[in-house]
Amino acid sequence: MNKWVYIFSKEQTDGEAKMLDLLGGKGANLAEMSKLGLPVPPGFTITTDVCNQFYKNDKKFPEDLYDQVSRAINQIEELVKNQFGSNQNPLLVSVRSGARSSMPGMLDTVLNLGLNDSTVVGLAKKSGDDRFAFDSYRRFIQMYSDVVLNIEHHYFEDILEDYKLENDYILDTDLMGNDWKNIVDLYKKEVSNITGNEFPQDVNEQLWGSISAVFLSWQNNRAVTYRRLNDIPDHWGTAVNIQAMVFGNLDDNSATGVAFTRNPSNGDRRFYGEFLVNAQGEDVVAGIRTPQNITEEARLDANSDDISLEKLMPKIYENLIDLANKLESHYLDMQDIEFTIQQGKLWILQTRSGKRTSHAAIKIAVDMHEEGYITKQVAISRINPASLDQLLHPTIDQETEIEIIAKGLPASPGAASGKIVFSADDAEKASNEGEKVILTRIETSPEDIHGMHAAQGILTTRGGMTSHAAVVARGMGRPCISGAGSLRIDYDSGSVFVNDKVYKAGDIITIDGTSGNIISGNVKMKEPDLSGDFQKVMKWADQIRKLKIRANAETKLDATVAKNFGAEGIGLCRTEHMFFEEGRINSVREMILAKDEEARRFALLKLLPMQKNDFVDLFKVMGDLPVTIRLLDPPLHEFLPHAEEDFAEVAGSLNIKVDDLKQRVSELIESNPMLGHRGCRLGITYPEIPEMQARAIFEASVQMKQEFNQIVTPEIMVPLITSKSELQIIKDVIDLVAIEISKKSGIKLNYTVGTMIELPRAALRSAEIAEIADFFSFGTNDLTQTTFGISRDDASKFLQEYVDKNILEKDPFVSIDVEGVGELIEISATRGRSINRKIKLGICGEHGGDPNSIDFCASKNLDYVSCSPYRVPIARLAAAQAEIKKK
Amino acid sequence: MNKWVYIFSKEQTDGEAKMLDLLGGKGANLAEMSKLGLPVPPGFTITTDVCNQFYKNDKKFPEDLYDQVSRAINQIEELVKNQFGSNQNPLLVSVRSGARSSMPGMLDTVLNLGLNDSTVVGLAKKSGDDRFAFDSYRRFIQMYSDVVLNIEHHYFEDILEDYKLENDYILDTDLMGNDWKNIVDLYKKEVSNITGNEFPQDVNEQLWGSISAVFLSWQNNRAVTYRRLNDIPDHWGTAVNIQAMVFGNLDDNSATGVAFTRNPSNGDRRFYGEFLVNAQGEDVVAGIRTPQNITEEARLDANSDDISLEKLMPKIYENLIDLANKLESHYLDMQDIEFTIQQGKLWILQTRSGKRTSHAAIKIAVDMHEEGYITKQVAISRINPASLDQLLHPTIDQETEIEIIAKGLPASPGAASGKIVFSADDAEKASNEGEKVILTRIETSPEDIHGMHAAQGILTTRGGMTSHAAVVARGMGRPCISGAGSLRIDYDSGSVFVNDKVYKAGDIITIDGTSGNIISGNVKMKEPDLSGDFQKVMKWADQIRKLKIRANAETKLDATVAKNFGAEGIGLCRTEHMFFEEGRINSVREMILAKDEEARRFALLKLLPMQKNDFVDLFKVMGDLPVTIRLLDPPLHEFLPHAEEDFAEVAGSLNIKVDDLKQRVSELIESNPMLGHRGCRLGITYPEIPEMQARAIFEASVQMKQEFNQIVTPEIMVPLITSKSELQIIKDVIDLVAIEISKKSGIKLNYTVGTMIELPRAALRSAEIAEIADFFSFGTNDLTQTTFGISRDDASKFLQEYVDKNILEKDPFVSIDVEGVGELIEISATRGRSINRKIKLGICGEHGGDPNSIDFCASKNLDYVSCSPYRVPIARLAAAQAEIKKK
DSSP states (O other): OOOOEEEESSSOOOOOGGGHHHHHHHHHHHHHHHHHTOOOOOEEEEOHHHHHHHHHTTTOOOTTHHHHHHHHHHHHHHHHTOBTTOSSSBOOEEEEEEESSOOTTTSOEEEEETOOTTHHHHHHHHHTOHHHHHHHHHHHHHHHHHHTTOOOHHHHHHHHHHHHHHTTOOSGGGOOHHHHHHHHHHHHHHHHHHHSSOOOOOHHHHHHHHHHHHHHHTTSHHHHHHHHHTTOOGGGOEEEEEEEOOOTTSSTTOEEEEEESSOTTTOOSSOEEEEEETOOTHHHHHTSSOOEESSHHHHHHHTOOSOOHHHHSHHHHHHHHHHHHHHHHHHTSOEEEEEEEETTEEEEEEEEEOOOOHHHHHHHHHHHHHTTSSOHHHHHHTSOGGGGHHHHSOEEOTTSOOOEEEEOEEEEOSEEEEEEEOSHHHHHHHHHTTOOEEEEESSOOGGGHHHHHHSSEEEESSOOTTSHHHHHHHHHTOOEEEOOTTEEEETTTTEEEETTEEEETTOEEEEETTTTEEEESOOOEEOOOOOTHHHHHHHHHHHHOOSEEEEEOOSHHHHHHHHHTTOOSEEEEEHHHHHTSTTTHHHHHHHHHOSSHHHHHHHHHHHHHHHHHHHHHHHHHHTTSOEEEEOOOSOGGGGSOOSHHHHHHHHHHHTSOHHHHHHHHHHHOOSSGGGSSOTHHHHHHOTHHHHHHHHHHHHHHHHHHHHHOOOOOEEEEEOSOOSHHHHHHHHHHHHHHHHHHHHHHOOOOOOEEEEEEOSHHHHHTHHHHHTTOSEEEEOHHHHHHHHHTOOTTTGGGTHHHHHHTTSSSSOTTTSOOTTTHHHHHHHHHHHHHHHOTTOEEEEOSGGGGOHHHHHHHHHTTOSEEEEOGGGHHHHHHHHHHHHHHHO | OOOOEEEESSSOOOOOGGGHHHHHHHHHHHHHHHHHTOOOOOEEEEOHHHHHHHHHTTTOOOTTHHHHHHHHHHHHHHHHTOBTTOSSSBOOEEEEEEESSOOTTTSOEEEEETOOTTHHHHHHHHHTOHHHHHHHHHHHHHHHHHHTTOOOHHHHHHHHHHHHHHTTOOSGGGOOHHHHHHHHHHHHHHHHHHHSSOOOOOHHHHHHHHHHHHHHHTTSHHHHHHHHHTTOOGGGOEEEEEEEOOOSOSSTTOEEEEEESSOTTTOOSOOEEEEEETOOTHHHHHTSSOOEESSHHHHHHHTOOSOOHHHHSHHHHHHHHHHHHHHHHHHTSOEEEEEEEETTEEEEEEEEEOOOOHHHHHHHHHHHHHTTSSOHHHHHHTSOGGGGHHHHSOEEOTTSOOOEEEEOEEEEOSEEEEEEEOSHHHHHHHHHTTOOEEEEESSOOGGGHHHHHHSSEEEESSOOTTSHHHHHHHHHTOOEEEOOTTEEEETTTTEEEETTEEEETTOEEEEETTTTEEEESOOOEEOOOOOTHHHHHHHHHHHHOOSEEEEEOOSHHHHHHHHHTTOOSEEEEEHHHHHTSTTTHHHHHHHHHOSSHHHHHHHHHHHHHHHHHHHHHHHHHHTTSOEEEEOOOSOGGGGSOOSHHHHHHHHHHHTSOHHHHHHHHHHHOOSSGGGSSOTHHHHHHOTHHHHHHHHHHHHHHHHHHHHHOOOOOEEEEEOSOOSHHHHHHHHHHHHHHHHHHHHHHOOOOOOEEEEEEOSHHHHHTHHHHHTTOSEEEEOHHHHHHHHHTOOTTTGGGTHHHHHHTTSSSSOTTTSOOTTTHHHHHHHHHHHHHHHOTTOEEEEOSGGGGOHHHHHHHHHTTOSEEEEOGGGHHHHHHHHHHHHHHHO
């Protein structure tokens, strides 16, 4: 018999924290807390295996599940001395999702399940509170209808609004027991109108409807999107947790809240949280009411007039602090705890490792190591490398005069400027057009994720630090201000009103997610200060990692940024970028338009001193660190104009006829430029080009030695080879120039010659190529394009669909396709090393800054990755994590 | 000590025929003939190893070569009782190339070496013929100057012409000994003028200069081109043969000739050959004088007035026939023999397997098998599959009225029409522009090869059946008429004069290389008759081969041709070809321009019956043979207009706005269409397209069963997959349609679903793909493009250079790149079979008709190749040869 159901309770608990994969995060921790003796309402977990079975078997449950659930319900009935469906002591339960990795708000939840026309009477009698009982019933009807019957909220909200208008009520609290009873009747009528069926009165029907709905929600659009953005595989599935209800909304001696054992925003070791009196748990997270602070300290900091839990219920507060400490030292990580106080009794409903900003992640990791809780390795593993991104970006320059419009909660740090947009769709649209936007909403919901992702920053007028907007923005590394209550948004007119000013869609604002300031217009930003804990973590990472980290850089500025971020060399200097600069593009074009070798050499001679200076600049920054210089790669037509309107101007500046220019462009134009006359193929047709580039490199080397007594070590990289012969031909050109310049200058030149491995054939022929190559650099962009036969420029038409339909787990241009491209890299590395034991191997595609890809590179024992300068710290950390994982 | 030199002579012979690789064809056969006791002038061979050493060591010879050559010269001196450099009995030698595979006229030769101002006197005295001696000397100076000193022929020809003018001479034979002596002086002066040095008088300097020159000629342009066209590897090298001279130009009792043991044009078992009285050997091959027939029978056939050798020198003729028979039964193949008659004594200078037309090759192979000389396997191996091409092409329809302009020698069979061009360069240029041309020349030389290759046929006014033009054209399978003496070509005015007519460049003529007829204009052609020996050979090939041969075909016509040529199924039916037909392209465009799925389905519904009929047509031709149908492959924009001038018309016929059409085109246009939204990617985005195609296939299958009681077995092929998931999605669409149609019709559908393996990732992921694929068809065109990262459309800019520079041995789009693409195919085959033992494997790229590629496929035990209909017989033969080779 398969065990599908795991009980948790004071008396019997089948699961534990380690059973995360099977029970999901919530279920495993409920079990663990029950074992630890914490006050957890009893319940049981239906495993993630059931979820997978459900989808495998055409959305049918395993036969023996029904019996196991029924027996588990019986056990809970006995424990809480209530009965499911009883009109005397009705057992009410919550039905919640619980995936292996937290997916806040993505999956469905049903509360107060077990209420019907008869049990509600029992609840009213038992609680002595008609109002509470019927309010709970109408909440249940609304939630169940939404989640199980697919009836949208607004039908019920309209009924409630109408009822309030008819009865001159303003607030929900104006409604008495009888009113809610009437509402319940109206709600039930609406359900019957829409579905053609009565609202289900059978509590078991309610239960199974809800269980199905939660499992079904695993595949709803927002959950699928969230998983994609967060790299959560589909096959993990969700568990379902069914638990006896406790009520934070019974009276003013009841409350509900969320707490963190440390501050999730800055990482301070201070208990931190928010709560609402007389409310149900979802009210805090949903951000509908702005909650109160738990600690007095936080209340004072926030300058709030609302009483803290510390003052309101000091005993409960003590108890909560105590349990929180217990949980943190048990789990050895900062905990995010959900609790409910029912008529003076504290219940813990959930604990989990708390989401945190990357700033907080670093501080907490460093502190907990220094407090003796965790090793350096564990500390390093706790920080999501990708999230470092938000630390590395500019913040607002404090010296600048800024016009503060308003203030909100500093929900996710970092600053961002952009045009105001009011919907997720607008944000996405504008972002696709290259605009920077601030998504400005009353509140956000899971439907808004794509817009949050597309925006530079998020601003909401409602909700606290744990609201949807805040949690998701922190996860994404987007700056966010939440609960900016002084702003009033009018979606219809596309305006934000604040004091006596109006901002319209398209106006530029800046948000500072670290201070909560909302600022008018663009603001001068400052480079981030990466000292203290950040440097500690980087140092630990450097001690652990084996993979070297280099940067892709062509300019002095980029090289400097990279070096400051800890780059150990330049892994890719794309010389063509240098060709586009003003003052030389004309010489480049002259070279391309040359009618014969002589004319080409003449034009190249003009480029030589400029190209030489490029390299001197780079060498000056990088000192004796290696600098990999890639010879000219793109097809020549990329340097010529293609648009009708540009021909005249370019022809004029070159002093040639427009028709001659057009003629040459049409000669050079290609059907598939990606697979055209480029890379080493150019150098083979026009050896004078690599000859000039080699000359520039070596003359720069000589100058460095003569002027600065600096010995530099350029690594000259030949792109797009498919065979040893091609590399040999270009290498011969390079070596000849080296001999000549070495002789002339009397200076010994230190250089190596290697190649990109960026075509499948090069990967396969690596053994013979390695005979003459000093290094291989895997050009994973092109290698991905050719291995998949997908042009990156054209992929947008179908690649997203591929990811959505799960044909590809991830965009292979973002994260290395281990199964295909990865195998070619592995083949190449193995064959290359079999011939040339000392060959240096690295990657220099955009994958070089992607943690998953770095993990792959480390697992194949490559020597280095090269990434964009801003991703160097990410790569350092990811490389360390990869090393830890290997052990 | 390395043995670099191999003697051949009556007394001592070091080599034999088996040492082909080391001694080259000429050298090995000279040795073999010497051993057999044939009258071969003594000499020695410098091995091909020396050639490779020479190129490896910066064009220096091995030190110990000098001594070995000097001792070999001494041995010859003793044998012929002459002395090298003697002014009494001077030894004269020839220095000739001799590669492993014959390269007629490509490499250099020096004759009469050993003549100088003093030895010429000895020769004159000994021969008693001043005229002969000084004519030989001036020939030597001219040849040596050309080959060794790089002084072009025309300098010497001008001197001779001037001399003749001044002295009122018309023919060379008008010049007497003294005249030649004067000419010699003028020649030597010219050499000294041009080079600044005296013409070398030291015979050893002459010898080593000539040896070097022959080795150097291995890398001259025409030799490199020839090797490329004939797949001869560079590293084979050439040997050099140094042999005592015999003279066919001593007197009228001397002659020189070439003979074949069977007719090289039609394969008849008749001794056949040509000779010239009082001439040097090169005169016959060069085609400067039109030679006489050897046999009386041939003379009568040719209606020639020139006396045959049979009549002129009956004893010598008997002797020659005798030796020829001896050679054929020794070598067990038709022999091409060069001989010289010096003052009544017959000398054999060379024997080798004779080049022959494919018609002759088949006849000789079949005859020699039936005569009991060789096995079927050997017979099959004797026929070059590629050469069958010339048999498979049309000949002139005998029923047609034709206007015969003139007649020449039927030098290479088959007929061809085209515009007259007068130079190889013009031929190549016109051919590149898609024109069909007849290369029309007085005579051809090795410099013309590229033009001969580019032309449909070759016509010369001079030279015999063994002239350069004839030999090369036969080898290439190009129709050729040689020696059409009634035509007069004037290159300057670009005209051919014949009788009272003038034909200009660009005028269309037809040549019939089988009859020798030159015909005005285009002529109706007839399909070849492939019965008799051809069918015998094909039957033998079918008995031997294991690889199945299919054809690529979409139309009833192509399928019929293919089936008649013995195709065992259709390996590739490209459904997009069907989409371009008039009457349906508009529905295709409607489908592409559809705004939503509904509109798309509406347009597809119009295509369905047409597509269904396409398949019914194919099924009717192919009966129960398998038909592989590939689903729509190209990107949709291929079906839309791209040129400004076409938009209005297309928009009009679709009844839409030009701007809407342009808009859609610009949406669909791709940077790299090869790597774009095509293949299965289309089917994943628009599943209604494969759905329609599957429906058409299955409805056609049902019709075939219902109307003709014919059970067909379509194999549905999904293009461009990279993963199992893609195939699964399309396969699901297909299977669903099959279930539906099977249910509706009550007819069981026999079909399989497989995939193209045409992207590196698909090859790598073959194990999992094979879980659900019934077959793999290697799309070697795309696989080559992506493995190399080379777009076939753009490759012309550099690919030829790659082949010329030896970066690639062959154009990988013509012959499978075994090292790269081949490894991917092997990986895929191994992985696919490891999971699915029964999976059917084939290739359907254009490589399917290339013998080398077929050999590769057979060696990897693929199940079939699919090629164009006209190449099916070639493939059948090549597959048999591959099987023979395997054993």
